[in-house]
Amino acid sequence: MLRNFTVNHTDPPKKERLVSKNFILVMLAATSTTTMNQFFNSSVALHVTAIGGLQVHAGILLTVFTTAALAVRPVTGILSDKYGRVKLLIVGAFICAACSLLYGISSGMSTLIIVRCFMGLGFGMHSTCAGAVAADVLPKSRLAEGIGIFGLGGTVAQALAPMI
Numbered sequence: 755m756l757r758n759f760t761v762n763h764t765d766p767p768k769k770e771r772l773v774s775k776n777f778i779l780v781m782l783a784a785t786s787t788t789t790m791n792q793f794f795n796s797s798v799a800l801h802v803t804a805i806g807g808l809q810v811h812a813g814i815l816l817t818v819f820t821t822a823a824l825a826v827r828p829v830t831g832i833l834s835d836k837y838g839r840v841k842l843l844i845v846g847a848f849i850c851a852a853c854s855l856l857y858g859i860s861s862g863m864s865t866l867i868i869v870r871c872f873m874g875l876g877f878g879m880h881s882t883c884a885g886a887v888a889a890d891v892l893p894k895s896r897l898a899e900g901i902g903i904f905g906l907g908g909t910v911a912q913a914l915a916p917m918i
Contacts, residue, residue, distance in 0.1 A: 770893035772900055777891050783843070784884035785907030787850055791877050792915030794857065795819070798870075807863055815870045822874025823881075830882040839890065843883035849876025 799812035834842045853873035860866045885904070892900035 770895050772893065772896050772903070774891060777888065777900065777904075780843075780884055780887045780891065781904055781907050783847060784881065784888070784904070785911050787847060787877065787880050787884075788908045788911035789915045789918075790850060790854060791819075791873070792911050793918055794854070794873070796916040801857070802863075802866070805861055805863075805866075807866075811863055811866075815866055818867055819870045819874040819877075822871045823878035826875045826878035827882045830879045831886075834883050834886060839883045839886045842879050843887055846876045846878070846880030846883060849873070850880060852876075 795816060798815050799809060802809070802812045802815065830842060830846075849872055853869050853876060856869045857866070857873070860869050885901075888904045889897060889901065892904075
């Protein structure tokens with residue numbers, strides 16, 4: 755009676771590996787840069803006060819930073835497709851690092867405005883390219899899951915940087 759009954763044993767499909775060396779590297783880079791920027795965003799008012807500025811100047815510096823980061827994103831998207839995401843990711847990180855050093859030695863509002871503008875440009879470039887690179891190195895079958903994990907870096911940075 756059961757002679758004609760066949761069981762088709764198939765193993766469930768294996769999930770593609772989500773975490774890779776490149777994914778970890780881009781996640782660490784993005785989290786580090788976001789931590790640095792969250793640190794500066796939360797401490798800019800203290801720095802302005804220390805150099806004799808007003809609280810309104812801190813708001814201006816945050817506005818300059820945010821506007822620069824916002825303005826550079828569409829341009830970065832176009833340039834990253836033309837010149838490569840990783841190259842612009844590195845350029846953005848370099849700009850952020852240089853501005854971090856200049857931030858500490860800036861003693862006037864005009865200098866701080868320029869530094870914050872360039873820091874916004876660097877952060878906009880870096881964060882735009884980091885997301886694109888993460889999407890490039892993740893397996894397409896687990897892209898949404900990977901981008902969700904990638905986004906945790908920014909959340910962790912936002913939680914920890916002000917405490918630092």
